[in-house]
Amino acid sequence: SQTIHQWPATLVQPVGSPLSLECTVEGTSNPNLYWYRQAAGRGLQLLFYSVGIGQISSEVPQNLSASRPQDRQFILSSKKLLLSDSGFYLCAWGDRARANVLTFGAGSRLTVL
Amino acid sequence: TQLLEQSPQFLSIQEGENLTVYCNSSSVFSSLQWYRQEPGEGPVLLVTVVTGGEVKKLKRLTFQFGDARKDSSLHITAAQPGDTGLYLCAGEDGSSNTGKLIFGQGTTLQVKP
Numbered sequence: 001s002q003t004i005h006q007w008p009a010t011l012v013q014p015v016g017s018p019l020s021l022e023c024t025v026e027g028t029s030n031p032n033l034y035w036y037r038q039a040a041g042r043g044l045q046l047l048f049y050s051v052g053i054g055q056i057s058s059e060v061p062q063n064l065s066a067s068r069p070q071d072r073q074f075i076l077s078s079k080k081l082l083l084s085d086s087g088f089y090l091c092a093w094g095d096r097a098r099a100n101v102l103t104f105g106a107g108s109r110l111t112v113l
Numbered sequence: 114t115q116l117l118e119q120s121p122q123f124l125s126i127q128e129g130e131n132l133t134v135y136c137n138s139s140s141v142f143s144s145l146q147w148y149r150q151e152p153g154e155g156p157v158l159l160v161t162v163v164t165g166g167e168v169k170k171l172k173r174l175t176f177q178f179g180d181a182r183k184d185s186s187l188h189i190t191a192a193q194p195g196d197t198g199l200y201l202c203a204g205e206d207g208s209s210n211t212g213k214l215i216f217g218q219g220t221t222l223q224v225k226p
Contacts, residue, residue, distance in 0.1 A: 006155075034213075036216075041199060041219065041221050042218050042219055043119075043201060043216040043217055043218040043219045044156070044201070044203075044214075044216040045216075046213060046214070046215075049213055059213075090155050090156075092155070100143070100144050100146065100161065100205040100214070101146070101158060101161060102158070102203075102214060103158070104155030104156050104157070105155050106153075106154055106155050107153065107154065107155050109153070
């Protein structure tokens with residue numbers, strides 16, 4: 001069966017520090033991968049998506065970047081965090097055969113102080 | 114730009130009551146999905162509706178897709194405290210085949226025992 005792992009679960013970082021959130025998927029190959037951000041108790045905003053290794057599409061201008069160094073690995077990064085980067089970040093994968101169904105990771109809570 | 118409007122945003126009811134959550138758009142979607150999310154976790158898919166007028170039942174939950182495929186509703190019968198959570202509707206962005214989902218802003222449901 002397919003599983004998705006996301007870490008760290010919780011992160012507290014000072015303003016100006018770098019960020020790396022990692023997401024890996026097991027049990028499938030060539031998935032679509034997504035990074036979403038969620039404000040408290042609200043809907044999800046798509047940040048990045050990837051349809052293949054090295055292929056990244058950004059949905060909104062921001063202080064973050066994403067990379068896909070391997071087929072089932074998706075990384076969200078920042079060189080210098082801003083206070084406004086605080087939030088709940090969710091990684092998800094989609095099956096190309098069922099491209100409209102997403103499976104989400106457990107999320108990473110980022111607090112920038 | 115495709116948007117999904119959910120209503121109500123917050124709902125607090127007593128155990129045993131019925132409720133309906135709405136998801137509306139001016140755009141046509143090829144499919145709509147409903148997710149449920151608990152605090153500190155990722156959303157979990159409840160159902161996907163793909164045919165205009167389609168009705169799907171999941172125990173006490175009834176999902177309906179509008180005839181014009183622009184709206185959907187979620188009806189819960191005899192709500193229980195375990196139904197508490199954030200309910201999100203999502204539609205596939207029809208401008209691409211990357212499986213990008215557009216999410217509503219969510220409905221927070223609290224069921225009091």
